[in-house]
Each structure stands twice: as C-alpha cells, then as structure tokens.
Amino acid sequence: MTGGAPLPRERGPLSAAVLEVLRGGGPVRGPDAAAADPFGDDLQLALYLAYEPHYRDLAGVAAEREWDPALLGLRRPMEEAFLAALRAAVPAARAEGADGGVAAAVEELLVDPVDGEGVSYRLAADGDWRGVREYLAHRSLYQLKESDPQVWLIPRLEGQAKASLVAVAYDEFGGGRGERVHARLFAELMEGAGLDSSYGRYVDVAPAATLATVNVMSLFGLHRALRGAAAGNFAVLEITSPPGARRMVKALERLGAQERCLRFFEEHVEADAVHEQVMRRDVLGDLLAREPGLAADVAFGIRATVWLDERWDAAVLTAWDAGRSSLREPLPEPPAGLGDRAG
Ligand SMILES: [Fe+2]
Ligand SMILES: [Fe+2]
Known part of the structure; x- marks a missing residue:
C-alpha cells in the first residue's frame, strides 16, 4: 500500500x-x-x-x-x-427471563426464510453483474478490513470467551496463511469482478447506510464500555453469514464468475457454520456467565446490527427498484468477459 x-x-x-x-x-x-x-x-x-x-x-x-x-x-x-x-x-429487547433478551435476539437470527427480502436474495434470484459489482463495492468498506474492528474485543474478554473469539479470528485471518486472510480473498473476488480492490477505493461513492454498518463496528469495538454490544455485533456477522454466502455463490455461479470470485463466499459457507456455534455457545455464553450485567448490551448489539443491515438492504433495493444505482455514483459498465469462468 x-x-x-x-x-x-x-x-x-x-x-x-x-x-x-x-x-x-x-x-x-x-x-x-x-x-x-x-x-x-x-x-x-x-x-x-x-x-x-x-x-x-x-x-x-x-x-x-x-x-x-x-x-x-x-x-x-x-x-x-x-x-x-x-x-x-432499535426495537427494545423483550425482557425475557434473566438473559435480557439475548436468546430471543439470537433465535431471530437463526431464522433464514427461503423467500426472504434482501440484496443477497435478489442477487441469487436474478442478479446481474451490475448488481453484484455494486454489492461488492458497498461491502468492500468492511470486507477489505474484515474482522479488524472485532479484534478490539480481545483484550476486553477473559477465559473461554477470549479463547473462543481468538479461535474464530484465527480463521478470519487465514489460519496462519497470508493468502487465506478473508480480506485478501475478498480483494481477489473484487478483482475477478473487474473492480479496483485498493483499500478505500469506494468510500466516496458509499452512501450513509453503508458507512453506518461499518461505523457501528468501530464504535462498539473501540469502547470497552460497549464490549457487550461488540460481542453481539460479531455474533450477528457469524450467524447470518453462511446463508447469505450460499446465496452469493448461487448468484456468482449463475453469472459464470471466475473461480477466484467464489472462494470468499465458499469459505464463509463452510467456516461460519462452525463460527456460528462458537460465537453463540462459547463467546456469548461464557461472556454472559461471567458478566450477566452485559446481557442488555449484547441484545442491543445484536438488534442494532440487524437494524442497520436491514436498513442497508432496503436502501439498495429501493434504488434498484427505481432503476437507479445504489451507490452515490454508478460504477463504470462491467468489463466484457467477466463470466468466462477463466482465471
Ligand atoms: Fe470471514
Ligand atoms: Fe467467520
């Protein structure tokens, strides 16, 4: 750089x-x-x-x-x-039992309707390269620093919650292999879609709804007082990732995308099935056993993340339905030959 x-x-x-x-x-x-x-x-x-x-x-x-x-x-x-x-x-957590609504919030995350609304559903159903490229440009603000905002949480945890969070992070950062760092896989995906993978390239065209989804991670991550919310945020990312990634694999396969475009999402279908369990049981479970007072904040972190994600989905789909770009300025036309399955 x-x-x-x-x-x-x-x-x-x-x-x-x-x-x-x-x-x-x-x-x-x-x-x-x-x-x-x-x-x-x-x-x-x-x-x-x-x-x-x-x-x-x-x-x-x-x-x-x-x-x-x-x-x-x-x-x-x-x-x-x-x-x-x-x-x-953010809708207030229903005060269910002693857990401050955490179980209820997690339960809602686990429901992945077949006919759900959202950008990945739309792309899986009938997305074109223009839509996929816009999706990647939005997501690049976070994915090119994937998991960096979440590791601020490490010094703020103890015991099993710390050990398990680090186990998840180890995978996010490539399991000891630089070429497997998830941010690197995302850069390769962007390149295979004819986009510029340099860090920060699309910030200028990213709307507020996109910026907010990244800012919330930095806000929660950088404040120890908000560590419960940060743990809730990370849990959402890991729990909702596999079904969304599966839909993106479907979209990219249908478009005949290059092999390097599939790797990022295939990795997330596989790894996040495990991460989901670890985040729920070992990170949230152990954190709340140690610090039950954080329950309301964990539930808030989950619900705030979902609320911002749904807001982003709605903004993108509204723009597309109106025939507009979902970015502040449209991307150049996709280069020819993107769907040739070469590379
Ligand atoms: Fe990842
Ligand atoms: Fe993960």
Whole structure:
C-alpha cells in the first residue's frame, strides 16, 4: 500500500471539519453534531474518517493523527449522537427471563426464510453483474478490513470467551496463511469482478447506510464500555453469514464468475457454520456467565446490527427498484468477459 487510501469529498460541515483536522491537525471549531442527522451522509462519513486512522493510512494524513485530541474531540459528540439514535431506533429487547433478551435476539437470527427480502436474495434470484459489482463495492468498506474492528474485543474478554473469539479470528485471518486472510480473498473476488480492490477505493461513492454498518463496528469495538454490544455485533456477522454466502455463490455461479470470485463466499459457507456455534455457545455464553450485567448490551448489539443491515438492504433495493444505482455514483459498465469462468 503506497500513499494511503484516497480521501473522499466532504458531505457537509462535520465531514469538512474532520477532513481539515486529518490534513492539517490542530483544533478546528466543530459544527454541532447533535444538530446533524445521526444516520445522514455528513455525520456518517465524518465518523468513518475519524475512525480510519486506527486502521490504515489515508493519503496525505500523518499516522500520528490517530490520537490527535482535535480528531478525538470531533469524534466524541458524533459517537454520542449515533449511539443515542441507535438506542432510540432499535426495537427494545423483550425482557425475557434473566438473559435480557439475548436468546430471543439470537433465535431471530437463526431464522433464514427461503423467500426472504434482501440484496443477497435478489442477487441469487436474478442478479446481474451490475448488481453484484455494486454489492461488492458497498461491502468492500468492511470486507477489505474484515474482522479488524472485532479484534478490539480481545483484550476486553477473559477465559473461554477470549479463547473462543481468538479461535474464530484465527480463521478470519487465514489460519496462519497470508493468502487465506478473508480480506485478501475478498480483494481477489473484487478483482475477478473487474473492480479496483485498493483499500478505500469506494468510500466516496458509499452512501450513509453503508458507512453506518461499518461505523457501528468501530464504535462498539473501540469502547470497552460497549464490549457487550461488540460481542453481539460479531455474533450477528457469524450467524447470518453462511446463508447469505450460499446465496452469493448461487448468484456468482449463475453469472459464470471466475473461480477466484467464489472462494470468499465458499469459505464463509463452510467456516461460519462452525463460527456460528462458537460465537453463540462459547463467546456469548461464557461472556454472559461471567458478566450477566452485559446481557442488555449484547441484545442491543445484536438488534442494532440487524437494524442497520436491514436498513442497508432496503436502501439498495429501493434504488434498484427505481432503476437507479445504489451507490452515490454508478460504477463504470462491467468489463466484457467477466463470466468466462477463466482465471
Ligand atoms: Fe470471514
Ligand atoms: Fe467467520
């Protein structure tokens, strides 16, 4: 990686202020985060950019900016606004038994209707390359740093929950083999779909609904006080992954995609069948046995993740149904020969 990820264009006063601090450092009078739409483009892009120095280089941004008090000062009110809006929006956990609604929330995740609504259902049924490529561009914001936001959780766990979370993470990071790191498999999938796999390439065209699905992981992961919600978030990713991945394999096979396009999803059909069990029984189970007080937060983490995912699905499908791109700008036409099954 040379030069770092490109900086996207600002989308309002909050993102403009964060970009100014990233480029130059030093205090910037922050606009009022509480006045912004907590799920809107400006706040979500600003928050995304405020988190990014924790993960990767940004073009023209000093690595030291990660702990710049000016950046952290802008970030905090945005996090508070986002978190408050999530708590208000997410359906309250039904207080079932002593587990704060965790079992009920997990139970709902395990239901995968055959005729469900959602982007992967649509792509499996009749998706074309244009749809698949948009899906991959959205997902690239997270998948090119897959599991990085979840490993903030490791020092915040103990005992079996820690051991089991690390066992899952070991697979996410390739089981000791660099070429099997899931983020690497996703990059190969993008390349096989004729997309640019460089990190951060599609941030500028990603709508707020996409940014929010990644920001919630950074928010939960970077705050020890939210470790219960972070565990709930990770559990959702692992539990809902195999059926979604199966649908994407179906879509890609129908389109005659190259072998390198299938590997990422095939890996997730297989590995996540095991991860699902480990996350439920050994990570959530052990965490709640140690810290029963976290139950409501675990349930909140699960429900907030599902709520943001469903919102993203709805936004993408609404755009497609209206004949529009689901990105802020349409991607170039798919290159010829994508479905040739070569490579
Ligand atoms: Fe993975
Ligand atoms: Fe997994």
